[in-house]
Amino acid sequence: MSNLLSTMFIATGAMAADQGALEVTANNVANVNTPGYSREIPVLQEIAPVVLGNVTYGTGVTLAKIQSVRDPILQLRIQQESGEQGKLNAFVNALDQAQTLFKSGDGDLASEMSNLFSSVAQLSTNPADVSLRQAVLTAASSLTSAFNNLAKNLSTQRSNLNLNVAESVKEINTLTQQIAALNGKIGALQNVGQDASGFIDQRDNLVAQLSGLIDLSAIKSDSGIALTTSNGTALVTGMQSYNLSAQDDASGVQHVFTQQGADITSQINSGSLAGLIEARDQTIPGLLNQLDTLAAGLETAFNQANAAGFDLSGNVGGNLFTPPPASLTGAATDMAVAIADPSLIAASSDRSAGSNGNLANFSAIQDQPIISGATPGTYYANLVFDVGNDVSNNTAELQSSQLVLQQLQDQRGSISGVSLDEEAAHMVQFQRAYDAAAQVVVAVNQMLETVINMGTVAVSS
Amino acid sequence: MSALRVNPYVLSDLLADLNNTQQQADTSSLQMATGSRINKPSDDPAGAAEMVGNNIETVRTDTFLRSITSVSGLLQTADSTLSSVVTALQRAISLGVEGANGTLSDSDRNDVANELTGIQQQILSLANTDYQGEFIFAGTATVQPFVTDAASPSGVTYDGNAGTNDVQIGQSYSLQVNLPGSQLFTDPQGHVFQSIADLISALKSNTNIGEALDQISLAYNYITGQRVFYGNALNQLQAQQNFLNSDKLDLATAANSTSAADMAKAATDFSQAQIALNAELAGISRISQVSLFDYLK
Numbered sequence: 001m002s003n004l005l006s007t008m009f010i011a012t013g014a015m016a017a018d019q020g021a022l023e024v025t026a027n028n029v030a031n032v033n034t035p036g037y038s039r040e041i042p043v044l045q046e047i048a049p050v051v052l053g054n055v056t057y058g059t060g061v062t063l064a065k066i067q068s069v070r071d072p073i074l075q076l077r078i079q080q081e082s083g084e085q086g087k088l089n090a091f092v093n094a095l096d097q098a099q100t101l102f103k104s105g106d107g108d109l110a111s112e113m114s115n116l117f118s119s120v121a122q123l124s125t126n127p128a129d130v131s132l133r134q135a136v137l138t139a140a141s142s143l144t145s146a147f148n149n150l151a152k153n154l155s156t157q158r159s160n161l162n163l164n165v166a167e168s169v170k171e172i173n174t175l176t177q178q179i180a181a182l183n184g185k186i187g188a189l190q191n192v193g194q195d196a197s198g199f200i201d202q203r204d205n206l207v208a209q210l211s212g213l214i215d216l217s218a219i220k221s222d223s224g225i226a227l228t229t230s231n232g233t234a235l236v237t238g239m240q241s242y243n244l245s246a247q248d249d250a251s252g253v254q255h256v257f258t259q260q261g262a263d264i265t266s267q268i269n270s271g272s273l274a275g276l277i278e279a280r281d282q283t284i285p286g287l288l289n290q291l292d293t294l295a296a297g298l299e300t301a302f303n304q305a306n307a308a309g310f311d312l313s314g315n316v317g318g319n320l321f322t323p324p325p326a327s328l329t330g331a332a333t334d335m336a337v338a339i340a341d342p343s344l345i346a347a348s349s350d351r352s353a354g355s356n357g358n359l360a361n362f363s364a365i366q367d368q369p370i371i372s373g374a375t376p377g378t379y380y381a382n383l384v385f386d387v388g389n390d391v392s393n394n395t396a397e398l399q400s401s402q403l404v405l406q407q408l409q410d411q412r413g414s415i416s417g418v419s420l421d422e423e424a425a426h427m428v429q430f431q432r433a434y435d436a437a438a439q440v441v442v443a444v445n446q447m448l449e450t451v452i453n454m455g456t457v458a459v460s461s
Numbered sequence: 462m463s464a465l466r467v468n469p470y471v472l473s474d475l476l477a478d479l480n481n482t483q484q485q486a487d488t489s490s491l492q493m494a495t496g497s498r499i500n501k502p503s504d505d506p507a508g509a510a511e512m513v514g515n516n517i518e519t520v521r522t523d524t525f526l527r528s529i530t531s532v533s534g535l536l537q538t539a540d541s542t543l544s545s546v547v548t549a550l551q552r553a554i555s556l557g558v559e560g561a562n563g564t565l566s567d568s569d570r571n572d573v574a575n576e577l578t579g580i581q582q583q584i585l586s587l588a589n590t591d592y593q594g595e596f597i598f599a600g601t602a603t604v605q606p607f608v609t610d611a612a613s614p615s616g617v618t619y620d621g622n623a624g625t626n627d628v629q630i631g632q633s634y635s636l637q638v639n640l641p642g643s644q645l646f647t648d649p650q651g652h653v654f655q656s657i658a659d660l661i662s663a664l665k666s667n668t669n670i671g672e673a674l675d676q677i678s679l680a681y682n683y684i685t686g687q688r689v690f691y692g693n694a695l696n697q698l699q700a701q702q703n704f705l706n707s708d709k710l711d712l713a714t715a716a717n718s719t720s721a722a723d724m725a726k727a728a729t730d731f732s733q734a735q736i737a738l739n740a741e742l743a744g745i746s747r748i749s750q751v752s753l754f755d756y757l758k
Contacts, residue, residue, distance in 0.1 A: 099502045102509075110513045114520035121524045124628050125531035125638075128595055128603045348601070355601035356626045363629055366521075377517040385510035388502025395503060406477055413468030420469065424753035 004451065008444045010060035014437035017044055020063040022430040028418045036205030038070040038416035040197060068197035070416050075204055076218065078412060079211035081405045083270035086212035088398040090275030092391060094161055095283060099387045101153050110380050112146040113298070113366075115139045120362045123347060127356035128312065133342035140302075140320065144335040147295045151332035154288050161280040165254045168213055168273045169246040172235075175210040176227065179203055180241035183224030187239070210235075215270040231267040233258050253281070283390060290383050291332035296324035297371040297379075299335060305365060309346030309358025317346025317358075471748055479741045486734035492722035493731065499720045508719050515716045522709045525630050526702065532628050532638050533698050538592045539639070540691040543684065546587050550653070550681040553580050557660050557677060561670045574664040581657045585609070585617060588646050588653075598642035600624040606642040607654075615655040619643050630701050640690055651683025652676075 021042035031037040045064035049056045104110065119139040123132040182203040189196040203225065210216060210227070216235070219226040227236040234242050244264075246254040255265040256273070265281075268274045299321035306317035319338040324331040339345075349357025371379040468474075492498050502509040559565075560573040588598050588607045599606035601624030610618040621642050627635040646653045656676040663673040 096501075096503070102502050103500070104502075104509060104512050104516060110517055111520065114517050114524075118520055118524040118527075121528050121629060122531070124626070125528050125535070126593060126595060127626070129593070350601055350622070350624050352601040352622055352624055353603040354595060354599065354626070355624050356628070357601075357624075360627065360629065360635070366517075367632070377514060381510040381513035384502050384513050385506045388504070388506030388509050391501075391503035392506055402477070406474060409470075410468045410474065413470040414466045417469045419466075420752035420754060422469075424757060428757065 004444055004448055006057075006059070008441060008448075010058070011437045011440035011444060013047070013060040013062065015434055015441070017042075017061045017063045018430045018434040018437060020066075022427065022434070024066050025423050025426045025430065029420065029423050032418045032420060032423075034201075036201050036208070037418065038068045038197065038201050038204075039418045040066050040068050043067050066195055066197075068195075068200065068416075070200075070204075071412070072220075074408065074412055074415065075208075078405070078408045079208055079216060079218065080270075081401060081408055082208055082212040083215050083274075085398065085401045085405055086272035087270045087275040087278075088394055088401055090164075090272035091279050091283075092275075092394050092398050094157065094276065094279035095387070095391045095394070097157055098154060098279075098284060098287065099391050101150055102384045102387050104384070107146065109143075109146050109150060109294075110377060112139070112143040113376055113380070116143050117363060117366050120359055123345070124356040124359040124363070127347040127359065128353045130342055133312075133345050133347075136345055137337060137339070137342050141337045143298075144321070144337055147291065147332040147335040151288060151291055151295075151330075154284055154291070155333070158280055158284045158288075159252075161276050161284070162252070162254050164276050165256070165273065165280065166246040168276065169244050169254075169256060172210065172213050172273070173241075173243045175206050175213070176235045176241040176243070179206050179210065179225070179227065180236045180239050182206070183236065184239040187224050211271060213271045214268055214273045229264065229267070230269055231264060233262070233264055233267075287383070287387065288332065289328075290379075290386075292324075292328045292330065294332070294371055294376060294379055294383070295335045296328045296331040298365070298376055299324045299331065301365045301368070301370050302362065305358070305361040306346045308349075308361050310348040310351045310355075311346045312343035312348075312353050314348070314351040314353070318344060320345070472745065475741060475745050475748070479738070479745070482734050482737045482741060486731060486738060489727045489730035489734060492727040493724065496722055496724070497720045498722040498727075505720075511719050512716065515712055515719065519709065519712045519716070521632075522705050522712065526705050526709075528628055529630050529698050529702050529705070532630070532636070533695060535592045535597060535638060536691050536695050536698065538590065539597050540688065540695065542587050542590045542597070543645070543688040543691065546584055546653070547681065547685055547688065549580050549584050549587070550677065550684065553577055553657055553660065554674065554677055554681060556580070557664075557670065557674045560660075560664045561674060567667070570664045570667060574661045577657060577661050577664070581616065581654070581661070584646075584653060584657070588642055596621070597639060598645060600639070600641035600643070601626060607646065614658065615647065615652060616658045617647075617654045619647050630698065631705065634701065636694060636697055636701075638694065640687060645684060645687050648683065651680040653680045653684060656680040 021044065024040050024042040028039050043064045043066070044061050047059040047062050049058050051057075102108070116136070116139040119132070119136045123129070123136050126132055182199050186196040186199045186203065189199070207216070207218060207225070207227070214235075215230045217228055217230055219228075224238055225236065226234075226238070228234050233244075235244075236242070242259045244259070245257045247257055249255050255263050256268065256277075257263055265277060268277060300323070302320045303323060306320040309317050311317055322334070322336045322338045324335075347357075347359050348355035366377060367375055369375055374382065491500055499505050499508050499512060556573050556577055560570050565573070585607055589605050590597055595603060596606050599621030602621040604620050606619055606621035607617045608620055609616060619642055623641045623643055625637050625639055625641065628638050629635045647655070656673065656679070660670070660673040660677055663670045
């Protein structure tokens with residue numbers, strides 16, 4: 001049987017539901033600028049009807065739950081792309097600094113090499129002239145400084161990257177700890193059937209940050225989300241996080257270790273940590289090796305040329321440059337001119353002071369394939385090409401990765417983003433429904449008054 | 462609610478676009494400022510490598526040109542010195558012819574002989590000419606090449622050597638830049654000092670003057686022949702200088718086409734980026750202003 005009071009309950013229930021829905025709108029509007037926030041929608045549900053005789057009465061509405069709108073697959077794609085972008089970004093940033101050292105112009109390695117050969121050519125026009133001899137030594141020493149500076153700058157960049165690796169490991173540990181803590185909170189709420197979307201949003205956001213740092217694969221389980229690196233190193237399982245650590249190896253290079261002590265430095269494939277490690281362990285050492293090869297090749301060739309002739313006093317020439325180490329490592333960093341006395345340059349081929357015959361051996365160095373089958377100039381030009389190409393290829397990849405990520409974020413926004421227009425419309429909608437329900441309460445109230453007055457009229461009459 | 466939902470967060474996209482446009486503006490303004498479209502190797506890796514080669518070649522060409530300037534000074538000095546020697550020998554020959562005249566008295570012949578001694582001294586000093594502090598007829602030695610030596614039949618000894626120097630004036634193009642004094646002045650085919658000394662003693666003793674004159678003519682012809690070496694070398698320098706200058710022009714043209722910024726394009730790019738930048742900024746300022754909330758009053 002229907003009665004006025006049950007009608008009143010339906011109306012007040014509707015008011016409560018609409019108010020709850022409005023609260024969801026309010027929360028959405030409040031979080032319009034919160035990073036990683038997924039909009040929520042109120043799920044309104046009909047209350048089970050009652051059947052009385054032949055009539056089925058509806059019993060009103062209830063706010064069944066508040067649901068976050070999110071696409072977990074999309075979230076996963078965003079994580080993967082963030083990892084790719086993080087890696088490319090770190091790599092391009094590192095190499096962009098390195099490539100400025102290879103900018104062509106005055107003072108670059110190629111012009112210092114040219115200056116040395118040029119000074120030798122000048123000396124050949126007047127081989128006994130001490131000031132021209134001095135000019136050769138000065139040019140040689142400028143060349144060694146250019147090599148020294150270039151190698152030192154690259155080494156400095158390498159040690160900066162090394163510091164960044166240690167910093168990244170700390171950041172990763174902070175994030176995994178926070179994610180593990182959120183796993184706990186989310187689990188606790190979900191166990192008692194509560195909505196944990198606020199925490200889930202936070203966790204998604206942290207996981208996205210984490211995937212920008214290191215390669216991740218995420219597995220959803222009952223105890224929340226489990227995170228491992230792609231090679232299977234556990235980072236988070238349930239409420240437990242596993243710290244990574246960064247430790248120096250013998251040469252001061254920071255390696256990344258798992259809690260179990262396994263070295264995973266070379267197994268990190270994406271995220272900024274991967275980019276840092278690639279630049280630090282492969283690209284920059286590769287450049288340093290090439291510089292060492294070039295420096296050692298030049299030193300050896302010049303020393304051989306000098307030994308083939310006679311100095312101003314008619315003695316067989318000695319070393320012009322300090323001989324490079326047999327391993328070549330550090331040849332560029334430590335390149336140095338071995339002599340300070342310009343008369344020791346062995347220009348002569350016949351022991352006479354005025355002979356320039358041996359200088360042809362010096363000049364010939366620039367045309368000889370003495371550095372891994374290339375002339376010194378070509379070898380250096382190839383080095384410049386390699387550096388430039390590395391940066392430009394990775395920059396192109398970075399740009400396309402940025403576009404992909406932007407599109408994914410757009411897609412995420414179109415699914416989970418808070419639209420103020422939509423919220424305004426919802427606000428009007430819920431407000432109107434609330435108003436209407438309140439009107440029903442007023443109407444029922446008047447009807448109840450009528451019923452109550454019916455009694456008083458009867459008594460008074 | 463069936464319509465496709467649009468991403469409400471337009472701002473981040475707009476900011477990313479703004480960033481891209483800003484970068485375009487920066488790139489084109491850098492190109493305009495430096496005049497070069499390769500401002501770091503990654504701008505054009507192949508072009509940057511090409512520029513390394515081009516710079517090396519340009520410096521090399523400049524070096525050859527500088528060597529040519531230095532060497533031509535040396536060669537010109539040598540050439541004009543030999544020209545003076547030739548003139549002196551001509552004078553010696555005419556003095557010899559004068560001395561051979563049978564009507565001359567002993568004292569007249571002595572005067573002629575004394576004048577020849579003066580010429581001998583003059584040629585000795587010419588043979589010891591230096592250029593920028595180095596004796597040009599000493600071979601590859603750095604000592605004074607010819608010294609007076611009473612014990613020697615020719616009156617001088619050669620202290621230099623027979624060495625020669627080559628100077629590179631082009632890629633695999635070297636030019637010999639000197640003749641040793643021994644080849645020029647004391648060669649058996651035309652011994653300048655010996656022939657003068659012989660003429661002097663012939664005049665003094667009034668014997669074999671004709672023979673001595675023949676010898677000095679031989680020396681004259683010989684050294685005139687040797688002088689051609691310097692003329693040839695100077696011609697080669699001139700030709701090579703022309704070649705190197707045109708080579709330099711080619712290199713500059715190549716460098717220009719490899720690395721020079723297209724100024725018109727850079728300027729257009731820049732102004733387009735500026736326009737886009739303004740439009741984006743205007744868009745951003747409007748978009749964030751309106752929502753349905755503004756109409757619910």
